[in-house]
Amino acid sequence: MSSISPPAERIWWKAPLDKMEIAWIGIALVWSLTMFFMMVYWHIYGKQNLSPETYKTTKEMFSAKTQAMVDKYTVRKESDIEVVHPPAGKPGEPTDVYLIARLWNWWPILELEEGKTYRLHMTAMDYQHGFSLQPENINIQVIPGYEHVVKVTPNRAGTYSIVCNEYCGIGHHTMVGRLYVTKGNE
């Protein structure tokens, strides 16, 4: 009578449990609950929580908002792509910045300031794309029709790349954007 035959005892559910088995179940239960409450704890005390703020949008609506930002705040061009440096808002009033994912680039190049908070709006124009900020390693899915607003506070100045990490067709590997973080008002 083993695991591949019917239990030898008809009333198997009354058989006593092994002490070590009970101990392990107890430990595993405590650990499971710890991990669950860790996520809740981080929402209260942690500083890295992905914002769920989302709106339905269309290509036209989102392009118009992005274009308006680009028209107003472009500071220079790199490889023919606008580098945009919107002024950082006061504490408590983060600036809205927009980023478009499309076949096969990220537009425009944003230039943010270290220690300042921004509301980063993202959507995709065609297929799904993946926002993978390197070498920071923050990864967010970008979905057409949905405008995701993520509050970000860059904590290190430098040059960052945005690698697309959702498969989006034959040119997927060329879809790399750029993002700058500057120290204060340089």
Added chain:
Amino acid sequence: MATTYRICPRSGLQFDSDAEKLMRWNAVAGVLALLTGGVGALLVILTRWPEVHLLQADQFYLVLTSHGVNMLLFWIIFFEMAVLYFASSTLLHCRIATPRIAWLGFWLMAIGAVTTNVAIFQGESSVMMTSYVPMMAKPHFYLGLILFAVGALLGCFVFLGTLVVAKAEKTYEGSIPLVTFGALTACIIAVFTIASGAIILIPTFLWSVGYIKEIDPLMYRIIWWAMGHSSQQINVAAHVSIWYAIAAIVFGAKPMSERVSRTAFFLYILFLQLASAHHLLADPGMSSEWKVVNTSYFMYFAVLASMIHGFTVPGAIEVAQREKGYTKGLFEWLRKAPWGNPAFSAMFISLVGFGFLGGITGVMMGTEQLNMLIHNTIYVPGHFHATVVIGTTLSFMGLTYFLIPVLFKREIVWPGLAKIQPYLFGLSMYVLALVMMGAGTLGVSRRHWDMHFAGATFAYEWPGAAYLMMTLTGIAGVVAVIGGGLWVLQVVISILFGKKLDEGKISNKTVPLTLPLPQAGGAAVVHHGAPGTLVLALLFLVTFVLYYFVNWKYLSTLWGLS
């Protein structure tokens, strides 16, 4: 024509001839899918190996789509159909219910699998296994998947029907065996999974032929993953059942406690289905509360269930071994285990790898906030090669070593090779999973043709360690493909040309399973417990806790996000 029953002289198992034939055909179809997927695996790995970079981009995405679909769906589900028929008809000593419908299911699955493969290899359907809308494949890509799913659903109903037959015809006494209970769990999860697949793939098919204007991409992701991730939960339930089965076959092990093991399976039924959320943690649209509750399978109760199985399977082996007299120290039972028996070695490598490499990382990346670190990086396939390949595929391979003489009535042609194959395949997969996860921790993307970003305006330079990890991925991957290929070769040659074995006594009547008479005052057995297993389990826990908090530490250094 009435069916006949055969008692296998090597295992004592009784096979219904209809069920037996179905099992053989399903297993063979699975092996063919594994072969197709395996050739794909080689091409994929040789392209992601940076120094080799074999295929062109379009070929790479085509082959990657084929690899995913053939491995994750066709190989595994064909084999699971065989497991369902084995766990019902064979273990309960009964005829299989409605064999004709089972055959209809098989052929639908076969036609579906071929159709989807044709669509993929024609090109224009390189949409990856996930086929995220609005990227569109050809209609027959979706149609093949739908036919396959309908066929699998019929197989599930035949399994459930067979349980009813066994009960009605009183072919067993008491409760169904634990392994059958686990298979029932897999079947219930499969019905949910296939229903989710139908709900999303049928409209997507209609969209691809032009009857529906638009499929919402976010809704697609939620429902598709109710199939995509849940189908991996069928695998978990199935391969945990196989672990118990192999422990029973090799050691005569019985569960430490029927109540605990069955409750753990029941927790799977209750909670595993929330897993759709794992893939949406980095998505817009869902609230944080929804993500937290669902990704944790409601407070990690399904993880608890896996941790219980992870203890009770080796625990059952330990108890059985101690009863045989291997009682010295903590680990004599393990040292004296039959490491040369490929069914056992495959099962044990599968168990340890699934827990340490697949389980821990799965929980880490399924944590709502930590997911941002690895979403869509090659960490993800690293993780699921530990769960699906080491966990599921390797345990299926182990079971097959047992089934070749028992079900196919053939001798294994190269027993020496069989001895080493689980180590070669399993351990190279350990390395593969580890280095893929290493590369993913450094940010390297999954499903990406060129980590050098040839032709990009602003190419990114990965850290040197990332290239090293990807080179090691290439090497380990090639070894794993060789290990898997040797298994396929061994199985095919044994089935075709292996020495024929005695099929045993055939009769028109089944021999019902009976329970031993209750002994007065209960049996006076020495109770051994499983101290060695407890030590191993605590080692697992320490690894788990450390790795979990290291990742929180890493997360805390990132940009502020709120």
